[in-house]
Amino acid sequence: MEAAAQQILKQYFGYDAFRPGQQQIIDQILSGRDTLGIMPTGGGKSLCYQIPALLGRGVTLVISPLIALMKDQVDALTNSGIPATYINSSLTFQESGIRLSGARQGRYKLVYIAPERLELPGFMHTLEQMDVDLVAVDEAHCISQWGHDFRPSYRQIATMIDQFPKRPVVTALTATATPRVTEDICRLLGIPQDHVVATGFARDNLFFQVVSGQNPARFLRDYLKANRDQPGIIYAATRKEVDRLHDALQKEGFAAGKYHAGMSEEARAANQEHFLYDDLSVLVATNAFGMGINKSNVRYVIHYNMPRNIEAYYQEAGRAGRDGGKSDCILLFSPQDIRLQKFFIDQSEMDDALKGEEYRKLEQMIGYCHTETCLQSYILRYFGAREAVSCGHCGNCLDTRGKSDISETAQKILSCVRRLHERYGKTMVTKVLAGASDQKVLSFKLDRVSTYGIMKEQPQRQISELIDFLTAEGYLTQQGGAYPVLKLTERAVPVLKGETKVFKKGKVRAVQLEVHNQLFETLKKIRKELAQKEYVPPYIIFSDQSLREMSAQLPQTDRDFLMIKGVGQQKLEKYGQAFMEAIAAYEKDSSETAAAKED
Structure with missing residues (x-):
């Protein structure tokens, strides 16, 4: 069988050798063993059931969650000379009947169906009339309520399998399964734990980076200008944000499309097709777009907003570099992203247990945005890798910034959490440390705590970021639901005792923006005028470093201005x-000058 599989691999798919894990999964399926395959996006999961389908005597039934994915897969198979079809809501009743009749007659080797189809009366009886010898469950994490994209209709799969006259072999495949989700998939589909084949989650061709503390709109524009001809995806958290970004990019002259659930099905399909065919170089989308998309040359995925959890982030980022080429996965983090995701959880119809799980996952996502360790290793540990070594090529691994000793500051924060008996959240701890005269602080008599005001020289925003850093690095943990409280971890004890030091790097500089010398000189003049009015040296107003950063970042709002080093x-x-x-005024003059040159 191994030689036959190799022959089909070459004949139909054009590859000389299997990727890691493929041969083992195929061998287990051909031996009649139910199998769960966990492979990274772009790792070739589809071949794991497509090759056994061609070697089997009957029909392979593929459960797939997206219409676009089915069409893409079937088109590719048909183009390779493999008889395949799909049954979903895009077909008329008559078309579905013709295809099902063909499947019963054995005209297809693979039949793709949506999980919701299993809920239709009489459909199971139709399936029983087919000679199904293999059931492939794609995006298998959807079967688990602990997965990031739970689909209740996936629970019908186990019932379907049991109703066949002869139980078919079952294979489940996913790119994003935590240990808990893996256990759930095996239990629900009856797959033995020792039949799990996991090749790891590492994607060595992807460059992960978190960008915070700078204008995301400007970063995005500059990045796209430098990569104008490269195809990429930009994910945003809301439909409104997608619309805004899309309109802004089009005005800048980028070949941009958009995709979200608020658009008509026809418009979404058209934009996806234009993107797939390289008529559009960039697609701005919510997470409604992307799962199963087969476009192999996506060179970058930029998350304009932080996703809710690591599973969603890794799957969406995994759209980049499916062809193995080096690609960027950049997350633009802003503190308000946290509030937005908490709002989404609060407004959901999940029960309290699931909401609690979502809050826990969100905290791990926040930790990813603040960690200074290897980003890929952070992700791999989340998915259960025991020994995740540094990748050596993510934004943190390549970071050459020096570290500063913040042990004393860390002790103040940790001590405050302890003095508050680990009963309050980040906001209240921040206010106590800053010495805020907040009504709640005073009513709870927290101004009498010994740590009250011990960091009053620092802005609350900075204190809050330091708490996030200590949480990300495992000195603190947040426990609870929508309003979690801060707790000390075992790692905090030696810090409080002065036995261990804590080091932190400066702000990330994801892009080396060009400093506008003319603007820098203008800002120096303004600084001098203000200094003369106040009778203070100019550097008291702002340092040269602050002015250089303004010249590079070009802040336009209060929030942007607060991101500049030296601005409180x-x-x-x-x-x-x-x-x-x-x-x-400088930006307006520059635009008019550029327009005049074009004329």
């Missing part, structure tokens, strides 16, 4: 308007 709330209120007006 007070300096924002005192000087922000003057500097941002100068920056806006």
Whole structure:
């Protein structure tokens, strides 16, 4: 059988050798053993059931969650000379009947169906009339309520399998399964744990990076200008954000399309097709787009907003580099993303247990955005890898910034959590450390705690970010639902005792933006004028480093301005308007000059 599989691999698919895990999964299926295959996106999961389908005597039934995925797979198989079809809601009743009749007569080797089809009265009876010897469950994590994309209709699969006159071999495949989800898949589909084939989740061709503390819109625009001819996907959290980004990119002259559930089915299909055929270079989408998309040359996936959990992020980021070419996976993190995702969880119809699980997953996603360790290793540990070594090529591994000793600051934060008896969340701990005269702080008499105000020289935003960092690095943990409380971990104990030091790197500089010398000189003049009015040295207003960063980042809003090193709330209120007006005037002049040159 191994030689026959190799022959089909070459004959129909054009490959000389199997990828890791493929041969083992195929061998188990051909030996009649139910199998769960866990392979990274782009690892060739489809071949694991397509080759056994061609070697089997009967029909292979493929459960697939997306219409677009089915059509793509069937088109590719048909183009390779393999008889395949799909049955889904895009077909008329008459078309479905013709295809089902053909399947009963054995005209197809593979028949793709949507899981919802199993809920239709009489459909199971139709399947029983087929000679099904293999059932392949694609995106198998959808069967688990603990998975990131649970589909209740997937629960019908086990019932379907049991109703066949002769039980077919079952294979389940996924790219994103935590140990808990893996156990769930095996239990629900009756797959023995020792029949699991996991090749690992590492994608060595992907460059992971988290960008925070700078204008995401400007980063995105500059990145796309540098990669104008490369196809890529931009994910946003809401339909409104997708529409806004899409319109902005089109005005900038990018060949951009959009995709979200608020659009008509025809519009979504058209944009997806234009993207697949390279008529569009960039697609802005919600997470409604992408699962199962087979476009192999996506060179970058940028998350404009933080996703809810690691599974969703890794699957969406995994759309990049399916052809093995080097590709970028960049997450633009902003603190408000956390509030948005918590809102989504709060508004969902999940029960309390599932909501609690989603909050836990969200905290791990937040940890990813703040960790300074290897990003790929962080992901692999999430999926259960015991020994995840540094990849050596992510944004954190390649980071050359120096580390500063923040042990004393860490002790203050950890001590405050302990003094508050681990009963309060991040917001309240931040206020106590900053010495805020907040009504709740005073009503709870927290101003009497010994750690009250011990970090009053730092803005609350900065204290909150430090708490996030200590949480990401495992010194603190957040427990609870929508309003989690901070708890100390075992790792915090030696820090409090002064036995272990804590180090932190400076802000990430994801892109080396060009400093506008003319603007820098203009900002220096404004700084000097303000300094003269206040009778202070210019560097008291802002350092040269702050002005250089303004010249590079071009902040336009209060939030953007606060992201500049050396800018706190007070300096924002005192000087922000003057500097941002100068920056806006510079950008307007630059645009008019460029337009004049074009004329």
